[in-house]
Amino acid sequence: MNEQSDPIDRAIRDLHMRRRFPHGERHIVIACLIRTRDWRPLKAPWWRGKEVCIIGADLQGNFLLRHCDGTVRHWDHRKQADEVLSPSVRDFVSRLVE
Numbered sequence: 001m002n003e004q005s006d007p008i009d010r011a012i013r014d015l016h017m018r019r020r021f022p023h024g025e026r027h028i029v030i031a032c033l034i035r036t037r038d039w040r041p042l043k044a045p046w047w048r049g050k051e052v053c054i055i056g057a058d059l060q061g062n063f064l065l066r067h068c069d070g071t072v073r074h075w076d077h078r079k080q081a082d083e084v085l086s087p088s089v090r091d092f093v094s095r096l097v098e
Helices: 007-013 089-094
Strands: 020-023 026-033 052-058 063-067 072-076 081-086
Touching: 007 026, 007 089, 052 072, 063 081, 072 089, 081 089
Parallel strands: none
Antiparallel strands: 020 026, 026 052, 052 063, 063 072, 072 081
């Protein structure tokens, strides 16, 4: 995928301006995003679900995951649980705000 069509590359470029993801009554503040070409399946003893790739992290050190079903999920280390944020990566990055 080239930079024109890769939503993550565009989001990384604009992260200094648009780094908050509204979720319910709160905003998840994105610390970093990982380029699509660098995504790898997660292999960790604490992950028990289906295949995911870490695509970013928030300021609390929780992970943003791209699940094999296409959804973007937020892994909360404290709760030891994931929560669906968005149905797709494209939708997720389109909802990032200032």
